[in-house]
Amino acid sequence: MKTLVWVEHDGSTVKDATLAAVTAASKLGEVHLLVAGKGIDGVAQAAAKIAGVDKVHVADDDAFAHALAENVAPLIVELMGHHDAFVAPSTTSAKNIAPRVAALLDVMQISDILSVESEDTFTRPIYAGNAIATVQTSDAKKVITVRTTAFEKAAAEGGSGTIEAVSSTGDKGLSTFQSQEIAKSARPELASAKIIVSGGRALQNGENFRSIIEPLADKLGAGVGASRAAVDAGYVPNDYQVGQTGKIVAPEVYVAVGISGAIQHLAGMKDSKVIIAINKDEDAPIFQVADLGLVGDLFKVVPELTEKL
Amino acid sequence: MKVLVPVKRVLDYNVKPRVKADGTGVDLANVKMSMNPFDEIAVEEAIRLKEKGVVTEIIAVSIGEQKAQETLRTALAMGADRAILVVTEDRVEPLGVAKLLKAIVDEEQPQLIILGKQAIDDDNNQTGQMLAGLLGWGQGTFASKVEVSGDTMTVTREIDGGLEVDSYKLPAIVTTDLRLNEPRYASLPNIMKAKSKPMAQKTAADYGVDVAPRVKTLKVVEPGKRQAGVKVADVDELVTKLHAMGIAK
Numbered sequence: 001m002k003t004l005v006w007v008e009h010d011g012s013t014v015k016d017a018t019l020a021a022v023t024a025a026s027k028l029g030e031v032h033l034l035v036a037g038k039g040i041d042g043v044a045q046a047a048a049k050i051a052g053v054d055k056v057h058v059a060d061d062d063a064f065a066h067a068l069a070e071n072v073a074p075l076i077v078e079l080m081g082h083h084d085a086f087v088a089p090s091t092t093s094a095k096n097i098a099p100r101v102a103a104l105l106d107v108m109q110i111s112d113i114l115s116v117e118s119e120d121t122f123t124r125p126i127y128a129g130n131a132i133a134t135v136q137t138s139d140a141k142k143v144i145t146v147r148t149t150a151f152e153k154a155a156a157e158g159g160s161g162t163i164e165a166v167s168s169t170g171d172k173g174l175s176t177f178q179s180q181e182i183a184k185s186a187r188p189e190l191a192s193a194k195i196i197v198s199g200g201r202a203l204q205n206g207e208n209f210r211s212i213i214e215p216l217a218d219k220l221g222a223g224v225g226a227s228r229a230a231v232d233a234g235y236v237p238n239d240y241q242v243g244q245t246g247k248i249v250a251p252e253v254y255v256a257v258g259i260s261g262a263i264q265h266l267a268g269m270k271d272s273k274v275i276i277a278i279n280k281d282e283d284a285p286i287f288q289v290a291d292l293g294l295v296g297d298l299f300k301v302v303p304e305l306t307e308k309l
Numbered sequence: 310m311k312v313l314v315p316v317k318r319v320l321d322y323n324v325k326p327r328v329k330a331d332g333t334g335v336d337l338a339n340v341k342m343s344m345n346p347f348d349e350i351a352v353e354e355a356i357r358l359k360e361k362g363v364v365t366e367i368i369a370v371s372i373g374e375q376k377a378q379e380t381l382r383t384a385l386a387m388g389a390d391r392a393i394l395v396v397t398e399d400r401v402e403p404l405g406v407a408k409l410l411k412a413i414v415d416e417e418q419p420q421l422i423i424l425g426k427q428a429i430d431d432d433n434n435q436t437g438q439m440l441a442g443l444l445g446w447g448q449g450t451f452a453s454k455v456e457v458s459g460d461t462m463t464v465t466r467e468i469d470g471g472l473e474v475d476s477y478k479l480p481a482i483v484t485t486d487l488r489l490n491e492p493r494y495a496s497l498p499n500i501m502k503a504k505s506k507p508m509a510q511k512t513a514a515d516y517g518v519d520v521a522p523r524v525k526t527l528k529v530v531e532p533g534k535r536q537a538g539v540k541v542a543d544v545d546e547l548v549t550k551l552h553a554m555g556i557a558k
Contacts, residue, residue: 068475069438070447092468096450099403099438108404108523111433121527126431127326131335134527174447174481178463178474191469195556220557228487238453238467238488244429245487247469253556263325270535274554276547282540291538294547304544309557 001029001119004057004079006088006097009035009043016192017089019050019153024146025087026052026154027116033057033161034079036072038065044163051154053161061168066177067093073100074169080105085142090248098145107139114150128244128267148191149250149271183237185224190242193223195253198242198269201229202258202279202298209235212298213257216306225249225269227259243268258298261286278302310363310420310479312355314389315370315410316348318380319430332528335430344380347425349387349492350485354455355423356388357490363457364421366390370413372406374398378508385503386495392508397520401513403431405520407439412516414444419480421462426451426484437484447477453488 003025008015018033025031031052035044036059044058057079063071076097080086086101088094090112102109113122114132121136122144190196197217203209209230217224225247226240242249244267254272259265261277261284269275270289277290280297287293294301320326321341329336344352358364369384371377372395381392395409414422427434441448449455449464453472456463463476467486495503513520541547551557 066473066475069441069450073442092451092466095434096438096448099433099435100442100448102435103404103407103439103442106404108402109433109435109439110524111435125532126529127320127335128429128432129532130326131328131529132532133529136525136527137523138525139523174445174478175449176476178476180468180471180473182471189470232488237471239470244432245427264322270532274556275535275538276551287538287540289535289538291535292547292550293538293540294544295540296543301544305547308544308548309551 001084002082003028003031003085003087004076004083005031005033006086006094007033007035007043007047008089008091008093009037009040011037011040012042014043014046014050014156015091016153017091017148019156020148020151021087021089021146022050022052022154023151024113024116024144025085028085028087028119030054032083034059034076036064036067036075038062048161048163049157049159050161051158053159056161056163057166058163059166059168063168063171067097068175068177069097069100070172070174072097073104074172076101077104078169079166080141085144087144087146089148090145094145098143102143105141105143107141107143108137109143109145110135110137111145112147113144114147128263129270130263147248149248183239187217188221188223190223190225190247190249193251195220195222196225196249196251197222197255197257198225198227198259199230199235199257200227200259201233203230203235206235212302216255216302219306219309222255227265256286256290257302259286260284261289311366311368311417312358312364312421312423313368313370313414313417313419314348314351314355314384315422315424315436316352316380316384317345317428318342318371318373318377319345319428322346322429328529328531332530334526334529342376344383345425345428347427347485350487350489351423351425352384352387352389353490353492354483354485358457359388368393368417368419370395370410372397372401372409381508382503383495385506386500387493391506393511394508395511395513397513400522401520402522402524403433403435403439404523405518406436407443408518409513409516409520410440411443412518421457421480421483423483423485426486437482441482447481448484449475449477449481450484451486452483453486455483455489
């Protein structure tokens with residue numbers, strides 16, 4: 001089976017999410033990559049070095065510069081003429097594109113897989129991760145998105161894929177990129193952070209979030225996350241949100257501060273190796289999944305913890 | 310313009326799902342069902358566009374069992390004008406739903422379709438994108454802001470790392486993210502009024518669409534349980550444990 005993997009990139013570097021998708025794709029067969037964008041030679045070179053990659057298809061055109069689904073999906077559909085599966089990481093750009101590809105190919109997509117059981121059988125979470133379904137597809141061509149925290153990352157070096165330019169399918173004229181606003185942070189990205197410190201509604205405001213959560217995160221070299229409640233209340237930007245509707249993370253250590261542990265939040269972090277909870281309510285559901293729990297007032301306990309570490 | 314809002318009846322988001330002992334699925338007998346939260350946001354957005362004078366008619370659509378009527382009545386009580394229920398006792402996958410919706414779009418000719426970004430039962434996040442693909446329309450997914458002006462729509466989209474603004478030629482598709490709006494509650498008088506709003510009943514066969522599933526669920530199990538942890542007495546004990554685990558130096 002020949003698989004085509006969507007390379008998630010920012011125009012200059014290959015994102016880690018791609019490496020997890022490559023691992024999943026390699027369980028299906030020969031791995032080809034697709035690098036689409038504008039001025040992406042560097043990304044293509046880096047992609048060719050990923051271990052286990054046979055070929056890198058490069059589509060360099062203005063129409064692909066911002067990965068608009070309306071322009072990228074027809075390109076992928078064309079490449080699927082000689083591939084058996086399309087595999088993409090569950091990033092927002094791939095979640096935008098992959099179902100459009102599936103519909104154009106008249107196949108059902110398998111979203112957010114946790115494992116490859118065989119060529120046509122996969123496991124995936126449903127109901128916010130409260131159940132795991134084993135599903136089998138009867139479609140000849142497969143369109144799959146991969147939960148990146150469920151697969152090891154392929155080595156970024158050591159491969160020697162051949163690079164091949166593909167001709168553009170052009171701008172479909174349905175959509176236009178206007179602008180982008182990327183939150184800048186010196187801290188590790190949530191998706192790849194080894195340690196994450198997350199805050200919830202109990203922080204009360206954005207100022208407390210910055211003065212209590214961030215120093216602890218910095219002490220631990222951790223990424224900073226938040227519950228939906230903290231995001232909705234405006235303490236931190238949307239992209240901090242960990243949960244069913246935000247980011248799914250599985251760091252080595254997840255520190256939940258002032259987070260009760262609602263179903264939708266647990267869905268985003270319960271595969272973390274070690275969970276540490278600090279909450280003043282000893283009956284908070286977060287303690288049912290926490291390896292280490294401390295019942296106490298976060299305004300007192302967290303600064304003390306930061307100081308003693 | 311006319312706007313179409315597909316809504317799904319799902320297990321209420323506050324209910325903890327129970328996996329059936331025989332591994333065939335999640336137990337939905339005698340549990341509270343509600344409108345998918347993202348779809349409430351979609352209905353709300355359609356109503357706001359109507360209140361701004363952009364939209365003239367809102368059609369709510371649901372595909373599923375007879376009880377999905379309740380979900381449509383909720384949409385009507387919020388402010389939708391009429392409803393279409395496509396009755397089926399079988400499970401319909403996003404691809405089948407997208408095909409049925411395309412058939413309805415061909416009939417109704419809306420300029421805008423607003424869907425939730427994902428349903429909280431299957432967590433697929435596919436239907437809106439699939440429908441856009443089938444129709445050959447633009448798709449403003451994960452929307453946190455929607456502005457319609459003339460025959461163009463500008464959508465602020467929630468992406469990894471921040472926000473992106475894209476514009477689309479109408480007709481087009483929007484899928485809603487959580488922060489698009491705060492859905493309103495239906496008032497009692499509006500709930501009463503909704504009972505007399507029109508609701509058409511159709512079947513998949515009426516549209517001549519093949520909705521046979523492509524994906525078979527072999528089994529459904531509970532996720533692995535985490536081992537119970539320990540509670541520490543104070544910060545010092547926590548620090549000691551963290552040191553012992555090699556988390557902090």
